Amino acid sequence: MSKRLQTESDDTIEQVDEIAQRLFGVTERMRKNFQETCDSFDLTAAQARTLLALNDRAPMRNLSDVLQCDASNVTGIADRLEAKDLVRRETSASDRRVTLLAITPKGERVRRRLQESINASSPVNVKLSAAEQTTLGDLLAKLDT
Amino acid sequence: MSKRLQTESDDTIEQVDEIAQRLFGVTERMRKNFQETCDSFDLTAAQARTLLALNDRAPMRNLSDVLQCDASNVTGIADRLEAKDLVRRETSASDRRVTLLAITPKGERVRRRLQESINASSPVNVKLSAAEQTTLGDLLAKLDT
């Protein structure tokens, strides 16, 4: 292998590594941003994610899939959201084993403000034009397949 | 505000949210990929990150900055890497308070194979062309400022 080709290969590897580092860096910052927003709403990240995932109502089991955590964790999250009157537990009519988490009117108001706050402060929204956002979305979609 | 403008605004918000979700999704998969590679090398993620950060030798304090963790954590990481003969502790000649972590020949071989394995399996490398990688890198750089 010639020296020139070797160099090109090294450049490629470095670019891949640099992009990976930046991906982690960007999402880490967005994660911290999310955490700060959660703090200002007096919610843990898990509680906020649950609220955002709750369009209307959903089985608790369903939520553990969305949150990518064990079902046992959802119990505590639901307890604390219920204590804040942001969600309430309902027994499913069709399967009495299933408990649905339903968002309350207060929870719906919080959810909406939370979503707005997150999107408004998102670097994706602040730093990129609409066209750049589309390009980024397409590239990420490729990575996601 | 007209109905049409309202709709456009909603579309933008949805796009921002979708891109954010995909960013988290992509990095989460890369993180899992990294974890699997670490497992196959019988290293924890923290040990692997330390090894990758160690070009030659570095003060332990320096490493806690790079790893973005408390200095007290580096002690344990160094203990286990030293037990595997991948690094060794050296006292700095210029400041006897400072302990340097120096990579061993065995550590250097492992580090190289680890880096190759990670880059080769990276979605950035596998799923994107060189041109797309450059575009992605530029967009991430914008997000990172």
Next chain:
DNA sequence: TATTGTTATACTCTATAACTATA
């Protein structure tokens, strides 16, 4: 006085296993 690395300890997050009530 301040800093490096160490130790002991505590806290958070998450998973596992056993349990109940339903199916």
Next chain:
DNA sequence: TATAGTTATAGAGTATAACAATA
């Protein structure tokens, strides 16, 4: 027999505080 949710408990990861050695 299998599944939804609960409970108790254990593990990993990380941070805080006190300490010895050195600057």
